[in-house]
Amino acid sequence: DEILEKQASARTAAEREYGIDSDHLDSLISTVQEEGYVILPNLLSPEEIETIRREADPLLEHDGRTEFEGYKTRRIYSVIEKTLSCNPVVEHPLVMALLDRLFMPNYLLSQLQVIKVMPGEIRQPLHHDDGFYPLPRPRKPIGAALIWALDDFREDNGATLVYPKSHLWGDVPSADIDVSKMVPAVMPAGSAVFFLGTMWHCAGPNNSDKPRLAATTQYCEPWARQQENYCLAISRERAKQCSPKVQSLLGYSMLFPFIGFVNGRDPARLLRD
Template sequence: MDDMAAAPAGLDVGPHLEAMRRDGYTIIDDFLSSAQVEAARTGLEPFLGHYRGRNDFEGRETERVYTLVARAPVFQDAAEEPRLMAILGAFLQPRFLLTASQAICIYPGEAAQRLHTDDSFYPIPRPRPALSITVIVAIDAFTEENGATVIVPGSHRWSDAELTAMREAREAGRPVPEVDDAKRPAVMPPGAALIMLGTLLHGGGANRSHAPRLAFTNQYCEPWVRTQENFFLAIPKEMVRGYSPRVRELLGYDTRMNSFMGMVTAETPAKALEPGWAPPVVRQAPQGA
């Protein structure tokens, strides 16, 4: 993890890195162009309008479309955006992975999501560095009324004991000043991206407007932890062959940590994308051997 090595020539991400370390998040206002925003909206149209969340956390009036990176080229481009790669490279080890890629549409009447952290999947004591980083890209403008993501700046430094105390107080109906006084909605225009450490408390806001709030999120993780989505099974290899080398690497078609993690019988999984490749046959040992 090296700030200078991660940043492309002529690209200054220093202020974003400073904000991430201080507050746990940053916002890139012009992450997508207006044309890309419309391409994202168009790419999602065939997949929306069929599903609602299964529980209160997903949202009873919230729709999600998974494996988004396979839905349209604009989502592949967003997954490897140069400024984003530079920021992630300052916090995650080289060859970090894409762990989740999904659209989130919050419909009118949705309640606020409970505050949570995105890398709580990994049971490693806090305080600690984030093991994942979340990117939320606005397709519709994020406002206080339509469900803008609520964030708690500085909570990325909290310990397990502080998080437990916060949850217990919430469940007992007691006020939590360190949350109630600090939380704020991530108000931003279409095409902007909220980038936050996986240790930061946040949650989807309540949609009190009369229109849906559409966004998509990509999450990235250290190369040595398990990803949320299994992209090897979710995306056909014929599609992956057409992706850029960087996106293929983000999906896991590369080896990690001295070429051992992710290997296929001592070779890179990228070989599986070669035409005509077939898995090596594992011979059964002769009986009595």
């Protein structure tokens, strides 16, 4: 199959470019496929975390509007239009290498948020991130996501709760899930938990006396619709300031030969004209 051959070739080239050990990737992918998630320690430097914090803090002004957003949780949407500080998170080499193994070429960024969970926030409703695609389970994931710890993630401050192996389930009402069997993704600042879009999870309650800062990057197959409408949320001038990889993830790319073209051509040309 030509598409699979191209995908394998791109994957090998990317792993070589990133300097990432193929055996290590194999181990991470095996864990993800078995458990539904894996914790990736110490991906961000203290300097990268501080840059995101400095840029994000003035924008984290408003509490959430719904139970899902969290009435004591603050979020930044359209992040790249407002700050470029999260771009290294979006295109982190290890994350790209993992996604190269899971999805078709030119997969997309589905959404990016910076999230500040305030003290007293309750547990978020259970969900899986590609549950809005109306396709029955069990099935292959259409997306994958990361929650990035910009503060230490502890059980008391609401570390993300994951349900191991739940990515293998069929259609299950969230009310039937035993929350006591969920596992907190405890990890130091700079780490991330990577999980499949079919895995059940939620933000834990923040029972501490300090906020917990996080970011989330979510990705999807190149044939699936993104959650954020980046052609409207991110201006073309802003997209021109991003790397070619981030541009591709935003949607200035195609699933060849026909998905995503503009005037019959690759939309990446729009940023060069």
